[in-house]
Amino acid sequence: MTKLILEIAANSVASALAAQEGGADRIELVSALELGGLTPSYATIAMARERLRIPLYVLIRPRAGDFLYSDLECEAMLRDIEACKALGCNGVVSGVLDADGNVDVARCRELIVAAGSLGVTFHRAFDLTRDPPKAFEDVIALGCERVLTSGARPSALDGAKVISNLVSQAKDRIIVMAGAGIDEHNVAAVQAATGAREFHSSAKRALPSAMRHAAFGGSGMDAGEHRSDVEKIRTIVATLKSV
Numbered sequence: 001m002t003k004l005i006l007e008i009a010a011n012s013v014a015s016a017l018a019a020q021e022g023g024a025d026r027i028e029l030v031s032a033l034e035l036g037g038l039t040p041s042y043a044t045i046a047m048a049r050e051r052l053r054i055p056l057y058v059l060i061r062p063r064a065g066d067f068l069y070s071d072l073e074c075e076a077m078l079r080d081i082e083a084c085k086a087l088g089c090n091g092v093v094s095g096v097l098d099a100d101g102n103v104d105v106a107r108c109r110e111l112i113v114a115a116g117s118l119g120v121t122f123h124r125a126f127d128l129t130r131d132p133p134k135a136f137e138d139v140i141a142l143g144c145e146r147v148l149t150s151g152a153r154p155s156a157l158d159g160a161k162v163i164s165n166l167v168s169q170a171k172d173r174i175i176v177m178a179g180a181g182i183d184e185h186n187v188a189a190v191q192a193a194t195g196a197r198e199f200h201s202s203a204k205r206a207l208p209s210a211m212r213h214a215a216f217g218g219s220g221m222d223a224g225e226h227r228s229d230v231e232k233i234r235t236i237v238a239t240l241k242s243v
Contacts, residue, residue: 004191004240005198007057007177008228009033013047015204015228016056022203022233026055028093028121033202033226035064036124039080042087049087057121058084060094060111067097067125074107081114091119091145101130103138112142119145124180127152127159136166139174146175148200155181160193167195184235191243199240203232 007026008019011033019027029048030037037059040048045058060080062073069077074096081092092115096107103126112120122144129135132152139147149166151159156178167176178190179200187199209224 002197004243005177006233006236006240007179007198007200008233009037009179009200009202010048010228011037011202011204012225012227013044013051016048016052018228018230019203019233020052020054022228022230023237024054024233026057026090027052028057028059028200030059030061032064033204037061038064039077042083045084045089046087049089055090055119057091057093057119058089059123060084060092061123067095067128068099068104069096069107074110077111078114081111081118085116085118089118091115091121093121093123093148095122095125097125097128101128103129103135103142105138105142108142112144121145121177122147124148124150127180132162132166133169136169136174140170144174146177146198148177148179150178150180151194153180156190156199157181157186157193160190163194163196182236184232184239187236188239188243191240199236201233201236202226203228203236205229205232 005025008024009028010016016027031040032038038061060077062076096104098104122139126149150156151162153159177198178196182201204226207224214222
């Protein structure tokens with residue numbers, strides 16, 4: 001049986017190392033998870049690459065919000081991809097849509113060409129497409145390695161039927177990775193309902209601030225951080241091994 005794969009969305013080098021310690025198979029390195037994830041800094045990517053033994057993919061997303069990007073934003077993404085190549089990353093995670101909710105094939109092709117030998121995951125921009133089956137074929141034709149999807153619903157469990165249909169549509173042409181809301185409590189149910197073989201989770205927990213002085217109570221600037229949790233990840237890994 002094909003091994004079930006766990007990818008962790010890590011929002012820092014510390015989260016990436018926790019994911020590795022917990023037994024994750026791959027890292028998607030991001031910043032600003034609370035905004036759906038943005039491209040992390042060059043230093044964060046470099047430090048993660050130096051310290052990780054497992055594959056490292058980097059989110060290429062220049063801003064929060066929709067996935068309709070300007071020429072300047074696309075240039076920034078191309079430069080970020082070049083940086084990932086130079087740093088020895090294993091892959092990138094990206095996606096561009098047009099104003100009508102289709103995959104912007106021309107823009108995406110530019111990014112994929114820039115990635116060269118790096119793996120490419122099409123991210124959850126897919127879940128905002130107006131015609132997911134057609135968008136899925138476009139992503140396959142582009143040569144993406146996998147697509148990350150919640151089945152166009154708020155969580156992968158909610159979108160399980162659509163994900164299952166995509167797994168059937170794929171016919172081994174692309175990997176369908178289920179993601180959004182997956183944790184140690186529901187990953188087995190998501191796997192059973194979708195037939196997916198790869199799963200995406202942040203497996204994070206809130207850490208309180210170590211600050212003894214809080215200047216702006218309630219502003220959020222004095223809050224702690226969220227970090228991927230070793231024990232949560234170990235539990236998800238163990239669950240997937242038992243499926």
